[in-house]
Amino acid sequence: xxxxxxxxxxxxxxxxxxxxxxxxxxxxxxxxxxxxxxxxxxxxxxxxxxxxxxxxxxxxxxxxxxxxxxxxxxxxxxxxxxxxxxxxxxxxxxxxxxxxxxxxxxxxxxxxxxxxxxxxxxxxxxxxxxxxxxxxxxxxxxxxxxxxxxxxxxxxxxxxxxxxxxxxxxxxxxxxxxxxxxxxxxxxxxxxxxxxxxxxxxxxxxxxxxxxxxxxxxxxxxxxxxxxxxxxxxxxxxxxxxxxxxxxxxxxxxxxxxxxxxxxxxxxxxxxxxxxxxxxxxxxxxxxxxxxxxxxxxxxxxxxxxxxxxxxxxxxxxxxxxxxxxxxxxxxxxxxxxxxxxxxxxxxxxxxxxxxxxxxxxxxxxxxxxxxxxxxxxxxxxxxxxxxxxxxxxxxxxxxxxxxxxxxxxxxxxxxxxxxxxxxxxxxxxxxxxxxxxxxxxxxxxxxxxxxxxxxxxxxxxxxxxxxxxxxxxxxxxxxxxxxxxxxxxxxxxxxxxxxxxx
Numbered sequence: 001x002x003x004x005x006x007x008x009x010x011x012x013x014x015x016x017x018x019x020x021x022x023x024x025x026x027x028x029x030x031x032x033x034x035x036x037x038x039x040x041x042x043x044x045x046x047x048x049x050x051x052x053x054x055x056x057x058x059x060x061x062x063x064x065x066x067x068x069x070x071x072x073x074x075x076x077x078x079x080x081x082x083x084x085x086x087x088x089x090x091x092x093x094x095x096x097x098x099x100x101x102x103x104x105x106x107x108x109x110x111x112x113x114x115x116x117x118x119x120x121x122x123x124x125x126x127x128x129x130x131x132x133x134x135x136x137x138x139x140x141x142x143x144x145x146x147x148x149x150x151x152x153x154x155x156x157x158x159x160x161x162x163x164x165x166x167x168x169x170x171x172x173x174x175x176x177x178x179x180x181x182x183x184x185x186x187x188x189x190x191x192x193x194x195x196x197x198x199x200x201x202x203x204x205x206x207x208x209x210x211x212x213x214x215x216x217x218x219x220x221x222x223x224x225x226x227x228x229x230x231x232x233x234x235x236x237x238x239x240x241x242x243x244x245x246x247x248x249x250x251x252x253x254x255x256x257x258x259x260x261x262x263x264x265x266x267x268x269x270x271x272x273x274x275x276x277x278x279x280x281x282x283x284x285x286x287x288x289x290x291x292x293x294x295x296x297x298x299x300x301x302x303x304x305x306x307x308x309x310x311x312x313x314x315x316x317x318x319x320x321x322x323x324x325x326x327x328x329x330x331x332x333x334x335x336x337x338x339x340x341x342x343x344x345x346x347x348x349x350x351x352x353x354x355x356x357x358x359x360x361x362x363x364x365x366x367x368x369x370x371x372x373x374x375x376x377x378x379x380x381x382x383x384x385x386x387x388x389x390x391x392x393x394x395x396x397x398x399x400x401x402x403x404x405x406x407x408x409x410x411x412x413x414x415x416x417x418x419x420x421x422x423x424x425x426x427x428x429x430x431x432x433x434x435x436x437x438x439x440x441x442x443x444x445x446x447x448x449x450x451x452x453x454x455x456x457x458x459x460x461x462x463x464x465x466x467x468x469x470x471x472x473x474x475x476x477x478x479x480x481x482x483x484x485x486x487x488x489x490x491x492x493x494x495x496x497x498x499x500x501x502x503x
Contacts, residue, residue: 390414
């Protein structure tokens with residue numbers, strides 16, 4: 001019994017000592033750079049977490065992307081050649097944040113929020129983390145409002161809705177960026193804010209895009225986030241996330257936002273380079289295994305928020321480049337599976353002068369006519385079917401085969417449609433004019449004309465309508481519909497104009 005009491009008292013003393021003791025983890029808040037190479041630093045004697053920001057000498061920062069037993073590997077966000085082995089590194093305890101606010105409109109900044117337009121640093125209203133969770137599904141609303149690009153073939157046959165993610169895909173120099181820039185320019189009077197993220201492009205190309213936005217008075221409602229070709233891989237990697245954080249600020253204000261990622265091919269390449277330098281095991285095409293997650297967590301941040309939770313939307317237009325039209329490559333297939341459709345630009349169509357060079361057969365919008373007003377929905381309902389039937393029979397004309405009258409009519413109608421869908425750069429049409437254009441096609445006016453006269457006829461008729469019958473266009477714009485009375489009036493006006501045009 002005596003020994004049992006001694007043991008019991010010993011346990012009580014141990015428990016009491018444990019309760020009185022305070023166990024605080026020892027966190028190493030500073031470390032030393034042990035190795036530097038190709039923008040990557042190894043840091044020893046430092047406790048940090050993934051995607052944590054580290055404070056370096058010379059006002060530099062680094063992002064933790066790999067952790068091992070011996071050291072932490074981080075990518076330097078800036079000129080790593082200023083650093084030396086033995087330099088002290090400080091733990092920040094937070095991730096990367098970027099300044100946001102209305103003061104950013106009209107500005108060109110880098111992914112860290114530093115100005116690139118030779119103006120003073122913007123006065124930020126808030127700071128948003130570049131990494132944030134996507135909206136949960138119960139806070140989202142259905143995509144049902146149109147996001148007009150001003151491009152006939154897109155708005156009619158591949159409609160984009162506010163909150164949608166529509167991929168723009170094609171070979172280099174086929175007009176991918178042009179479509180995105182035209183979409184941004186088209187928002188200047190529609191209370192839609194825009195964010196253009198340039199990833200890995202040459203400075204001259206970025207300057208041309210900025211000059212085009214300025215020329216079309218579109219920079220005033222746009223924020224440009226640029227990580228150019230000579231910037232570090234780390235800046236290119238965080239650029240789209242910084243752009244998304246800026247877009248989320250406007251979304252949180254209840255605004256509609258259009259964001260362009262130009263392009264995610266270079267973004268994936270920068271992450272692949274970082275991963276190889278960080279000694280992360282490579283997978284297919286040498287990309288790391290989490291490359292799908294890298295893009296999905298970015299694009300899932302787009303969407304339309306329910307009005308009960310503040311409203312607002314982010315519409316994303318990611319751009320991806322293919323090689324020789326190969327859409328089955330790793331990154332393109334990943335992005336096709338993440339997004340809500342794709343606009344595919346074809347090299348052959350581009351070389352033939354069909355601009356924009358959009359391949360209707362390979363392009364799709366999974367939102368479809370849900371994001372169209374009734375007027376455009378009515379006029380565009382048969383366009384894709386007519387065009388597909390035309391492409392099927394057009395091949396026979398190459399062999400000089402004798403064709404039936406029905407087939408010839410189908411070809412003539414298809415050629416008229418193809419000519420109608422052509423649209424030059426910086427030429428944008430609003431919804432009423434698009435609806436009227438396709439009304440002319442559906443009612444057989446265009447197929448009666450010579451191919452080289454179709455464009456002139458459409459342009460002159462729209463100008464005539466704007467001057468002589470502006471009420472028709474205003475009614476279509478206000479109601480979003482074309483009732484029987486409007487269609488009847490348009491039929492009479494178009495028939496009369498057609499006769500005058502052919503005299």
